[in-house]
Amino acid sequence: MLSTRFAPNILVTGTPGCGKTSTCELLQRRLKDANYYNISDFAQQHECYDGYDEARKSHIVDEDRLLDELEPLMRKGGAIVDWHVNDIFPERLIDLVVVLRTDNTVLYDRLKSRGYHEAKIQENIDAEIMGVVIQDAQDSYEKEIVVELQSDTADQMDENVDRIASWSAAWLEQNPK
Ligand code: ADP
Ligand code: MN
Numbered sequence: 001m002l003s004t005r006f007a008p009n010i011l012v013t014g015t016p017g018c019g020k021t022s023t024c025e026l027l028q029r030r031l032k033d034a035n036y037y038n039i040s041d042f043a044q045q046h047e048c049y050d051g052y053d054e055a056r057k058s059h060i061v062d063e064d065r066l067l068d069e070l071e072p073l074m075r076k077g078g079a080i081v082d083w084h085v086n087d088i089f090p091e092r093l094i095d096l097v098v099v100l101r102t103d104n105t106v107l108y109d110r111l112k113s114r115g116y117h118e119a120k121i122q123e124n125i126d127a128e129i130m131g132v133v134i135q136d137a138q139d140s141y142e143k144e145i146v147v148e149l150q151s152d153t154a155d156q157m158d159e160n161v162d163r164i165a166s167w168s169a170a171w172l173e174q175n176p177k
Pocket of ligand 2: 020021022
């Protein structure tokens with residue numbers, strides 16, 4: 001069945017520091033009428049919080065509330081969603097899941113320069129080594145819509161944006177309005 005969305009909904013996910021936000025900001029400029037949702041900011045703006053995690057020094061996102069706010073906005077399509085968690089979005093809402101991957105030593109340096117403390121850096125490096133995010137994506141969506149892209153260098157980021165933009169153009173051709 002052809003999609004009723006005017007453009008695909010694209011989820012850009014990956015371990016913190018993999019380049020989601022940088023990639024999405026480039027992508028947003030390439031895709032016509034796309035709406036970019038950085039979920040960390042969105043959750044804050046819409047107060048989708050359910051307490052505070054002292055150990056992690058971060059708010060706990062209320063995922064039900066987040067979905068209630070976001071789903072109506074995603075229904076028309078053209079959403080670029082930036083979050084390290086991917087399995088909360090219902091399959092029917094998502095057309096492509098991009099999982100960014102980064103080499104450990106590269107990721108270490110990025111998280112270090114972000115000012116993360118050692119335990120938080122290690123937690124994220126371990127998650128990246130174990131492939132937690134790609135595993136969640138593969139468990140939650142059809143394998144045809146999950147793509148894994150390496151994001152170690154600026155050239156790779158440009159290539160990734162090109163690939164996603166080409167994929168979006170192909171989707172639009174296959175889903176004429
Ligand atoms: P995320 O949103 O996944 O946490 P960011 O986009 O904020 O990641 O990227 C973290 C840092 O790493 C930023 O300083 C960004 O410029 C850099 N970075 C991200 N991806 C790449 C890449 N592919 N090549 C070079 N630098 C990158
Ligand atoms: Mn980010």
